[in-house]
Amino acid sequence: RIVYVNGAYKRYAEAAIHAEDRGFQFADAVYEVMEVRGGRLVDATRHLARLNRSLGALSISAPMSNGALLHIVGEVVRRNRVRDGLVYLQVTRGAGPRNFSFPGLEIFPTLVVLARSQRLGWADELAEHGIAVKTMPDNRWGRSDIKTVMLLPAVLAKDAAHSAGAHEAWFVDQSGAITEGASSNAWIVTPGGVLVTRPLDPRILPGVTRATVKDVAAAEGLKLEERAFTLAEAIGAREAFVTSATNTVMPVVSIDARQVGDGRPGPVVRRLRSRFHELAEISIV
Numbered sequence: 001r002i003v004y005v006n007g008a009y010k011r012y013a014e015a016a017i018h019a020e021d022r023g024f025q026f027a028d029a030v031y032e033v034m035e036v037r038g039g040r041l042v043d044a045t046r047h048l049a050r051l052n053r054s055l056g057a058l059s060i061s062a063p064m065s066n067g068a069l070l071h072i073v074g075e076v077v078r079r080n081r082v083r084d085g086l087v088y089l090q091v092t093r094g095a096g097p098r099n100f101s102f103p104g105l106e107i108f109p110t111l112v113v114l115a116r117s118q119r120l121g122w123a124d125e126l127a128e129h130g131i132a133v134k135t136m137p138d139n140r141w142g143r144s145d146i147k148t149v150m151l152l153p154a155v156l157a158k159d160a161a162h163s164a165g166a167h168e169a170w171f172v173d174q175s176g177a178i179t180e181g182a183s184s185n186a187w188i189v190t191p192g193g194v195l196v197t198r199p200l201d202p203r204i205l206p207g208v209t210r211a212t213v214k215d216v217a218a219a220e221g222l223k224l225e226e227r228a229f230t231l232a233e234a235i236g237a238r239e240a241f242v243t244s245a246t247n248t249v250m251p252v253v254s255i256d257a258r259q260v261g262d263g264r265p266g267p268v269v270r271r272l273r274s275r276f277h278e279l280a281e282i283s284i285v
């Protein structure tokens with residue numbers, strides 16, 4: 001397998017990051033994960049827009065133009081012969097003598113791009129039955145809208161969820177409202193058939209899949225309310241689901257071991273899932 005690191009395509013065994021890279025020492029870095037489907041990129045424009053937003057929020061300079069970045073992404077996809085899978089892209093502030101303060105202008109951002117195959121249909125099989133989620137307090141920092149690699153709270157939350165037999169963790173804020181999943185945005189369908197997801201705020205990531213699912217919902221004529229919802233409302237919902245680039249729309253059939261609806265993926269989530277790739281942007285790379 002081949003990985004792009006700072007200007008060169010390398011075999012994994014030959015690829016290296018500086019020992020004083022600020023991504024490694026301070027999690028001073030941002031990332032993106034994009035779906036690859038049939039050798040094409042899904043929602044690349046929205047992913048690059050969010051990458052630039054994350055970089056801007058942290059005053060990390062963009063390593064190159066979006067066009068140049070897309071070219072590298074395409075090369076990495078081709079060199080790894082990925083038809084279905086994902087692209088992982090990370091930008092760190094760069095390497096320099098360890099110091100909390102930003103280094104001066106002598107620093108250059110580090111760029112890593114890798115691609116991995118994942119069997120098409122893997123997520124479909126999971127979606128047939130749906131997943132269980134487990135809630136826990138949202139103990140992340142106050143800027144979860146920036147896609148940083150500072151992922152330890154999410155790592156620990158996922159591990160706790162897995163230990164409890166669940167597939168995803170849902171974070172709950174101090175007011176008792178669900179913020180989002182450890183690596184997904186959270187949604188419900190009310191007993192009245194209205195889609196509900198939390199409005200964008202600093203506590204959640206502006207999910208690319210969330211944005212595209214809003215487009216799908218509009219195309220389907222579904223009613224959508226962007227507002228916070230509580231655990232109690234989610235358990236009493238008709239349907240629940242999560243969205244993320246790697247799983248698109250994934251039904252949630254139980255929350256904290258309590259069944260949602262009839263415990264099976266419902267019609268709304270199935271419709272959103274089946275239409276997702278018709279409305280997502282698909283680009284040749």
Ligand code: PMP
Nearest residue numbers: 183184185205207208209244245
């Ligand atoms: N929230 C968090 C915390 C995430 O890590 C992710 C996945 N990157 C998402 C939401 C979903 O975002 P997207 O649809 O862009 O993958």
